Amino acid sequence: MQVRKILSLLILSSLSTLLSAENQTAHPQKLALAGFQSGIYQTDKLFIAGQPLSSVGIKELKRLGLTTIVNIRTAQEVTNPKLTPIDESALSAELGLKYVHLPSGGKGTPYNPATVTAFARVMDAASGKVLLHCASGRRASHLWVAYLVNYQDVPLATAIELGREANFGSVPLEGYLKGSINYLLTN
Secondary structure, three states: OOHHHHHHEEEEEEHHHHHHHHHHOOOEEEOOOOOOOOOOOEEEEEEOOOOOOHHHHHHHHHHHEEEEEEOOOOOHHHHOOOOOOOOHHHHHHHHOOOOEOOOOOOOOOOOOOOHHHHHHHHHHHOOOOEEEEOOOHHHHHHHHHHHHHHOOOOOOHHHHHHOOOOOOOOOOOOOOOOOOOOOOOOO
C-alpha cells in the first residue's frame, strides 16, 4: 500500500512538472537569418525583429511556419520609403500571410495597454508563427514583454530578462503596462 502511495505521488509530481513546463515561455534564440534590421529572434511561435529589409527574409520565415506579420511602426515610418524598403502589406498578400499594422510610439500613437490587448488577440488568432517587428526590434521586444506580463502571467522580472535576450534595449516599458512600474534594471 505504501509503495502505491509513493508511486502515485511520483506520478503526480511528474505530471505537475510537465504541465508547468508547457506553460513556460522559451528563451529567445537569435536566428542566423539576414534581411532584418538589428537581427531576428525566435521564441515559441513568435519572431521578434527589426524592419525587414527585403522579401527574402519574409519568404524564409514563411518556410519556417510564419502566417502573420505584426508591424508596430508608426504611419510616418511605414510611408517613408527610406525607412521602409519593402511594401509588407502587398508582400503579405502575395505570400498569403495575414498583415496587421498596430502603430505604436510617437505622439499620435503612444505606448498603451490597448496595443498589448490587440497584439494578444493577434497571437490568439494566429494559425502559425507570428513576426512582430518595429524599426530596430526594441519596441517589438517591449511589446512582447508587456504581453508576457499581462497575458501569459510571466513575472515582470522574468519577462524583462527574456526581453533582454531579444534586443530589449533601454526604451521605457511603462506605457505598455499602464503607468509607472517599480522595477530595477541591473546589468
